[in-house]
Amino acid sequence: MKELYEQLDFKENLLFEKVIADISETKYSIIDDFFTEEEVAVLRNSLLTKYEEEQFKKAAIGNRVNAQIEKAIRGDFILWINEDSHDVLEQRFFDKINELANYLNKTCFMGILYKEFHYAIYPEGTFYKRHLDTFKNDDRRKLSMVFYLNENDWIPETDGGELVLYLSEDGKEGTKTITPFPGRVVIFESQELEHEVKPVKRERLSITGWLKTR
Numbered sequence: 523m524k525e526l527y528e529q530l531d532f533k534e535n536l537l538f539e540k541v542i543a544d545i546s547e548t549k550y551s552i553i554d555d556f557f558t559e560e561e562v563a564v565l566r567n568s569l570l571t572k573y574e575e576e577q578f579k580k581a582a583i584g585n586r587v588n589a590q591i592e593k594a595i596r597g598d599f600i601l602w603i604n605e606d607s608h609d610v611l612e613q614r615f616f617d618k619i620n621e622l623a624n625y626l627n628k629t630c631f632m633g634i635l636y637k638e639f640h641y642a643i644y645p646e647g648t649f650y651k652r653h654l655d656t657f658k659n660d661d662r663r664k665l666s667m668v669f670y671l672n673e674n675d676w677i678p679e680t681d682g683g684e685l686v687l688y689l690s691e692d693g694k695e696g697t698k699t700i701t702p703f704p705g706r707v708v709i710f711e712s713q714e715l716e717h718e719v720k721p722v723k724r725e726r727l728s729i730t731g732w733l734k735t736r
């Protein structure tokens with residue numbers, strides 16, 4: 523009889539294997555070539571066009587908190603991306619996400635059934651204070667993913683906007699500081715890693731989203 527694993531319709535993907543290995547070791551993974559430079563440019567243009575058309579809304583936190591408190595916690599503007607949109611570029615974006623989610627389900631039995639993604643823009647001077655991506659009454663978010671769509675001449679020393687992950691190493695707290703270079707993707711465990719976005723000194727563009735269980 524054929525072994526069960528031989529019946530899985532499955533082809534090894536080295537990039538996804540690296541993501542899995544990184545996450546099981548450190549709870550996060552950084553990938554610098556998930557999208558090509560051209561794909562990043564196209565997604566960036568799509569974000570900027572929609573922002574200029576004033577489709578974005580001020581991002582909220584949790585369910586209902588007053589606007590003043592919110593501003594002291596996060597200052598970004600977001601636009602949720604609809605997978606059923608007829609935008610070819612966004613379709614290509616979701617194709618790649620689905621490929622990864624299917625791979626995780628097949629190889630790690632992660633039980634990813636839902637996903638949600640939004641464009642985000644952090645105007646100069648904004649930030650997002652330290653937080654966890656899961657809500658008290660909803661822990662379906664499993665993996666957080668951030669895709670950076672910044673311009674190619676992003677300068678780490680002066681442009682700010684680093685993502686800081688708070689890690690615990692041997693009971694002590696450590697941090698990992700990540701520059702939002704264009705084309706870079708950061709994936710991390712939503713329920714495990716607190717993180718923050720440092721103050722931005724130049725408009726910062728991204729897509730953020732979550733792979734969710736039921």
Ligand SMILES: O=C(O)CCC(=O)C(=O)O
Pocket residue numbers: 650655668684685717718719728730
């Ligand atoms: O943009 C980032 O680097 C992280 C964004 C974030 O933490 C969030 O939207 O929950």
Ligand SMILES: [Fe+2]
Pocket residue numbers: 653654655666717
């Ligand atoms: Fe977050």
